Amino acid sequence: MSELSWIFLSAMVVNNFTLALFLGLCPFMGVSARVETALRMGAANIFVLVLTSLTVSFLNAFILERAPYLRIISFIVVIASLVQIVETVIKKVSPTLFRELGIYLPLITTNCAILGLAIFQTNRDYNVFEGLAFALGAGFGLTLALVLMASIREETELADVPSIARGMGLVLIIAASLSMGFMGFAGLLSST
Amino acid sequence: MTASTRIVSASPHIKQGDSTPTIMWSVVASLVPVVASAIYFFGPSAILVLAASTAGALAPESLLGGRGARSLRDGSAAITGILLGLTLPPGIPLWMAFLGGAFGIGFGKLVFGGLGQNVFNPALLGRAFLQAAFPVAITTWPIRAESWWNLRGDNFALPLMSPSVPEAMTGATPLGLMKFEQMTTPSWDLMLGTTGGSLGETSGLIILICGLYLAARRHLDWRIPASILGSVALFSTLLHGLDAARYPGPVFMLFSGGLMLGAVYMATDMVTSPVTHRGCWIFGAGIGFLVLVIRLWGGLSEGVMYAILLMNALVPFINRATQPRIFGTLGVGGES
Numbered sequence: 001m002s003e004l005s006w007i008f009l010s011a012m013v014v015n016n017f018t019l020a021l022f023l024g025l026c027p028f029m030g031v032s033a034r035v036e037t038a039l040r041m042g043a044a045n046i047f048v049l050v051l052t053s054l055t056v057s058f059l060n061a062f063i064l065e066r067a068p069y070l071r072i073i074s075f076i077v078v079i080a081s082l083v084q085i086v087e088t089v090i091k092k093v094s095p096t097l098f099r100e101l102g103i104y105l106p107l108i109t110t111n112c113a114i115l116g117l118a119i120f121q122t123n124r125d126y127n128v129f130e131g132l133a134f135a136l137g138a139g140f141g142l143t144l145a146l147v148l149m150a151s152i153r154e155e156t157e158l159a160d161v162p163s164i165a166r167g168m169g170l171v172l173i174i175a176a177s178l179s180m181g182f183m184g185f186a187g188l189l190s191s192t
Numbered sequence: 193m194t195a196s197t198r199i200v201s202a203s204p205h206i207k208q209g210d211s212t213p214t215i216m217w218s219v220v221a222s223l224v225p226v227v228a229s230a231i232y233f234f235g236p237s238a239i240l241v242l243a244a245s246t247a248g249a250l251a252p253e254s255l256l257g258g259r260g261a262r263s264l265r266d267g268s269a270a271i272t273g274i275l276l277g278l279t280l281p282p283g284i285p286l287w288m289a290f291l292g293g294a295f296g297i298g299f300g301k302l303v304f305g306g307l308g309q310n311v312f313n314p315a316l317l318g319r320a321f322l323q324a325a326f327p328v329a330i331t332t333w334p335i336r337a338e339s340w341w342n343l344r345g346d347n348f349a350l351p352l353m354s355p356s357v358p359e360a361m362t363g364a365t366p367l368g369l370m371k372f373e374q375m376t377t378p379s380w381d382l383m384l385g386t387t388g389g390s391l392g393e394t395s396g397l398i399i400l401i402c403g404l405y406l407a408a409r410r411h412l413d414w415r416i417p418a419s420i421l422g423s424v425a426l427f428s429t430l431l432h433g434l435d436a437a438r439y440p441g442p443v444f445m446l447f448s449g450g451l452m453l454g455a456v457y458m459a460t461d462m463v464t465s466p467v468t469h470r471g472c473w474i475f476g477a478g479i480g481f482l483v484l485v486i487r488l489w490g491g492l493s494e495g496v497m498y499a500i501l502l503m504n505a506l507v508p509f510i511n512r513a514t515q516p517r518i519f520g521t522l523g524v525g526g527e528s
Contacts, residue, residue: 035512151508152311160305162256173303177312178505180320184482184498187491 004133007126011137017113018145019175019182024113028145029171030104037100038150042143044086044101046136048108049117051082053135056118057128064122075118083109113142148178212307215411215462216267222402222411223274223457229398230391234282234334237343238391244286246273248293249314252302268307269297275315275457278392279450279497280322283334285349288326292318312504313464316497323497333365333389365389366448367493389449396447403456412460415469419476420455420483421446427484439488451483454496464504471507471514478503 017023024045031041055078064071087105091098098105108114117138121131152174161170230238253269273293280289296318304310322330366389392399407414424445431439445451459465459479466475479499486495 148505148509151512152505155311155508155511156304156309159309161309162303162305165303170303173299174311177300177317177320177501180317180324181312181498181501181505183320183324184486184492184495184502185490188486188489 004129007130007133008137008140011134012141012144013182014185014188016141016145016182016185017116017138018142019179020185021116022179023116024111024142025175026107026111027104028142028149028175029168030107031101032146032149032171033153035147035150035154037097038146039143040097041101041104042139042146044090044105045108045111045113045142046139048079048082048086048114049135049139049142050132052079052114052118053121053131054128055082056121057126057131060122071122072115072119075115079114079118080109113138145178149174152178212268213266216271218409218411219271219406219457220267220274222406223271223278225398225402226278226392226395226453227274229395230278230282233395234391235341235343237282237334237347240286240343240347241280241282241284241289241391242274242277244289245277245280245293245318246270248290249273249276249297249318250293251290252294252298256302266307269301272296272301272314272318275392275453276318278453278457279315279319279390281330281333281390283332283343283347284322284326284329285351286347287349287351288322288329292322294318295321308463310463311507312501313458313461316458316501316504319497320501333368365393365493366444367487392453393450396452399452399456403452406456406460412456412462413465413469413472415472416460416465416476417455419473420459420480421451423477423480424451424483427481431484431488445484445487449487449494450496454483454500455479458496459500459503464507466507466510466514468511468514468516471510474510474514475503475507478506 011017015021018025018028027041027045032038052075056075059074059078064074083106086108087098090101090105117135121134124130126134149171153171156170156174165173227238227242230242249269249272276293276296277289280292296314296316299321300312300314300317301307301310319330403412403417406412407417425442428439428442428445432441455476459476466472479496482499482502483495486492486498492498
């Protein structure tokens with residue numbers, strides 16, 4: 001049990017996919033303008049990550065053992081089809097959200113955080129439950145980063161930003177500052 | 193008829209003398225004892241490092257034209273520079289101190305549009321940058337020098353050259369000793385500041401007294417330092433009660449490292465702290481909690497800087513969550 005919570009916390013805070021490992025920067029920059037959208041993007045990511053993790057555990061246990069050369073291509077197929085499911089569901093359930101997420105929704109497919117999760121999970125030989133904790137941690141970590149970024153961006157919306165830093169420039173600078181803050185967690189939990 | 197000098201204006205008619213410059217300069221004035229103690233303990237190195245970091249903080253403000261001219265006069269950049277200098281070890285090469293100040297003001301404040309609009313505390317951002325870029329130089333602590341006049345390290349190292357650090361000159365901070373060698377330092381040494389450490393993180397008592405002065409003049413919100421120190425004291429008492437051998441007691445935790453400086457001067461930055469009173473309590477408690485987490489279980493020996501930066505990032509969120517209900521409405525933010 002403590003092993004699982006360790007994996008969860010480590011993936012969420014210490015080795016935060018976005019702010020410490022720099023994976024999944026695309027939605028982090030793209031859909032972080034508003035907190036509500038960021039939360040939903042995070043939820044979509046958690047969903048895809050969890051399903052990916054389960055499927056990857058299954059694939060690792062039954063198929064890839066005999067055909068390791070199929071690893072990356074099968075991961076990509078799995079992720080792409082999962083994202084397709086999410087897209088269909090969101091389009092049906094909330095067309096507004098579908099429009100808000102726009103291109104970033106299908107782009108979850110190429111979100112390196114998802115493939116990163118699949119590969120990390122395989123390399124570290126996580127079983128199903130560990131993989132699940134890892135995926136949840138990574139997903140909540142992504143959501144945390146997205147929401148932090150979005151709330152800061154909403155705050156700076158009215159700021160008198162000089163023209164050189166307006167737009168994406170400021171977002172990158174905020175991202176760097178956040179990432180420097182998260183450096184404080186480096187080495188946390190590793191000694192226990 | 194003589195020209196009337198009466199001015200008819202809208203309320204408020206009774207004005208307070210406080211303005212941004214007066215508050216900022218009184219904070220600078222309150223830093224004088226802290227700076228003086230730094231100079232007393234660390235000699236000429238303290239003067240050099242503080243001068244370099246302040247110059248670094250002032251440089252981008254003055255270079256970037258009209259926008260910067262205002263904030264030069266209001267003293268906020270000077271505070272950033274002095275505070276950054278106080279978080280640096282005395283032996284740090286001067287060009288690094290300068291760079292840290294310039295980074296903090298440039299990327300922590302000017303790109304956001306100047307005073308009042310930055311999200312992160314510029315001094316701490318500058319220090320986090322230095323910590324990331326020069327992890328060795330910023331954690332090299334000098335031992336007590338034989339004479340007050342001696343430099344406490346290779347202050348004049350040229351940019352991009354590795355500073356020469358004789359082995360005999362490196363000491364350790366009380367927190368480092370606690371963490372890596374399980375040694376505690378006597379409480380009185382910590383309070384008076386006769387220990388190793390950064391320029392401004394040695395004498396807890398002096399900083400506390402300066403903080404009381406600022407709080408009495410209402411230039412800082414007493415809730416923030418109170419909740420930071422309170423939560424650190426509370427959590428460390430609990431942990432100390434659980435396992436006294438492993439976790440040091442509250443007095444050590446309160447007076448070691450940069451906690452006092454951070455709680456009194458960094459976290460209370462009016463721009464980067466929450467607006468609401470309830471938010472201030474949450475903000476401070478969060479900092480205290482994170483400080484202990486990083487100090488006790490993290491890879492670093494000191495976590496005040498990161499704790500404050502992380503809680504700075506949460507401030508927009510805290511503000512939103514603690515927004516008071518408008519009287520007569522049902523929801524937050526005036527939805528009826």
